Amino acid sequence: MTDAKKGLSRRTLLKTGAAATGVSLFNINHVWSQDVIYDGGVFDADGAVLNIAGWGGYWEETQNKLVLDQFQKDFNCQVRYDSTFPWFPKYVAAGPENPPFAMNNWNMPEMFKTAGAGDYFMDVSEVRANVPNTSELWDFSMQTGIGITWAFSRYCYVFRTDVGITPKSFKDFWLPDYSGKRGTYITSNTLQMMFFMAACDQFGSGETDFEAGYKAMKDAMPMKISDFTGNMATLVERGEVNIAVQSDAEALLQKEKGVPVDLYYWDEYKGILTQTQTISKYADPMSKKLSFALLNRMLAPEFQSGFADTFWMRPTNKNAVLPEKMTALGVANTADATEGLHIPNWSAYLVDEIDIVETTNEIFGS
């Protein structure tokens, strides 16, 4: 344990050191907390490296194509992209002053968990001051206070149209006809967290009425439990699952590919699956400045429209134009369409997360 102790004391020293200078010297001497200002223009980063994290695979390829390749040329920098989820342990292993990534794309629960573990992320007000395109966003996209939501999708059930049942309400998932053919996810998947809270809300007194949620999960057994959306898509495609919790982006994609499925949107509880970017508070100044610039590009209407075209995800920029294939299916980017969208109370969920995970595992495993 000698190493652990050494690491701890060094880290503690750093922390107190940073705090002390922060107070007495107005951030002047410390690289981590230096103020950086960005005005939206292009600058030469002189080959600097920007560490960012986001989803891998096709997602990463799309990011490269739509924004990162050009960004690296324009700003003369090198973007290092880490797609090895989970990122939360990497942050806590390194500590707030030594963030592994300057910028990170999250689903909300993990982001809040990281934020709860230490002073990792820059406040949204500072981001807003330095990223001009934030002025064009819908309000809900800055609601978290620690990150900027740049894309989202709505929750729905994806159901097979060839089994003769059409769900008409959130509770139709529990129809006896669907027994053994229902699909949801493991507890670490945001879709399951959201489904659980929606069930708490619909069957109980509100989204944090966890007892009602447990009962609903019990009543829905037997279910097929999947760990990620791609796997669920195959289960639905092969007909092993007839109704599944899904994000509309994934479900629309599947529908477009010709699988006999349709969507039921949860109108009773309009939770959204968000993609949110954080900027690390103690990243070095150049990384911060590059992060502002990159985020500014990701909030631009052109990028968001392009992204919607590939991933069927909705933009958060008011001026982004949706691709025709989405508007044809009734998706719109208007004040009305974003009316009533709901970001759940993740802090309340996280307080009880351990119990929720254990109890849900017991239900799934029974």
Add this chain to the structure above:
Amino acid sequence: MTDLTGGSPTPRQRPSWLSPNLWWLVIPAILFILLFFLIPVLSLFASSFDKAMPGQITFQGNFSWNNYERIFSRSLYYTAIWRSVWLGATVAGVCLVIGYPLAFIIARTFRAGTATLLTILVLSSMQLDMVIRLYGLMVLMGDKGLINTGLIALGITSEPLPLMYNEVGVIVGLVQVTLPFMVLSLIGSIRSINPALEEAARSLGSSRWHVMRTITWPLSLPGIYAGTLLVFALAISSYVVPALMGGWKVITLPIHIYQQIAEVGRWQFGAAVATLLFLTSLFAMALYVVALRRNAGGRV
């Protein structure tokens, strides 16, 4: 091993020149394990006695038994211990039974081509990414998989058999993944048995099975020992297979560990489960080795 050819069970005499300067051979490996395995892992075990604090990874020094108390107060965890051991032992047994004949054929066939072909088949099954191979198994064993579709079409059953999303699925998945390790461990030691021994016994009138039982099998014990231990260890520590094939009905210790560390962020509690898995598995293997030694009369 020389006792069989030499006739007397005296321990092998080692020439004096071999022993004194042997240590330098093993020192690099010891240093490597010490630095990159023992120190990190012992720090991990130490942190399991620390108070569980979500998101806290550094050592705080608040000694407590809380993590272990919690493990033994929820059936979710302590049943997983037994389940993991049971799965590991079953998989090792199944792999030995179905792997031994294949290894024997590869080791003993006279046609070099057959041996090479079979070896390549075994190796190529390992070379395909594990997650994707499990996808292949799902296509085979799911409710609408090839096996169930076939059985229903033949009228043998009307409802799909539950082949997946349960322990059967996990066992088949683990056998699929670990069988090559068993076969490859066995080949070497079967090949090093001098066939002349078997031929001599046969010419003296022993039956084929008798030769197999009294000569071939005991002489391949080093391989059996290595293979079963490897398979057991791989099976008990696997995360991906129970996660994909068990449909969250078969929650094993590695799944709990992954959830606690990567999902809930309770490093210390995850460390406690990991410590327990480690100790359980060591204990099971030690029991096995002792039992095997007794049976093998010190040959292994």
Add this chain to the structure above:
Amino acid sequence: MDDINPIPFTFRIIAVVALMVLLVPVLIVVLAGLNSGEYLTFPPEGFSLRWIENFFTSPTFLPAFKLSFGLALATTIISTILGTLASIFLTRSTSKAREILRGLFFLPVVLPGVVLGLALYVFFIWSDVGLARSLAGLIIGHVLVTMPFVIATVTASLVDFDLSVEEAARSLGATPFQAFWKVTLPLITPGISAGSIFAFIVSFGQFELTLFLSTPDLQTLPLAIYSSLRYAFEPTAAAAGIFAICLVTVSTLISTRLSNLKKLLSRR
């Protein structure tokens, strides 16, 4: 052999079962990778090489394949050397510590990759010498989990090695090194090559450990496949598998040719 000690019929039957368990899932994936449809579906909708082509032009899969290959190669070399040396000690030393060491070397396999990966990651950050998220750190992790395989296989082949052959060489005037190099090494080569093939394959397919140790801009093949499968069961992932199978087939053929050749030469 077929006349003197034929392989029992029951053995043949069970071996076929074993081969089916190993190969049917692989066959399904191979067929799905040669599928002309959009999804990784089975039965395939038609034959096409488009996903194989896709693999070769993909900006993720091909670099990932190359990285995994290089990583596995470096890992194999290091762990074969360390492991073989340790195995010689384990089989020849009379020291009491030998049993303890044997157990110690096996331990990294027992711990789930996720735990070992995170323990190493935390250790790399504490030690602060630049191993965290570096290629060197990744190789260290892979050597840890592959060395037990090398040691297990090489030890198994050395246990049965008849020391008297080496002693004979010594008594004929060879130095210990010469005796080992000229006599023992060729005889235990099958064990060593089996061990290194093990190491290569384990490293190449390593997923759980790599999750925490991977470097920021480099992605190994299992990670690339896993992250692409998170979104859709894309046939390119299966195509990458087909390519890997071809590669291992060719390399096994070459290596058995080589070792046969060596055997022929050394017997003369």
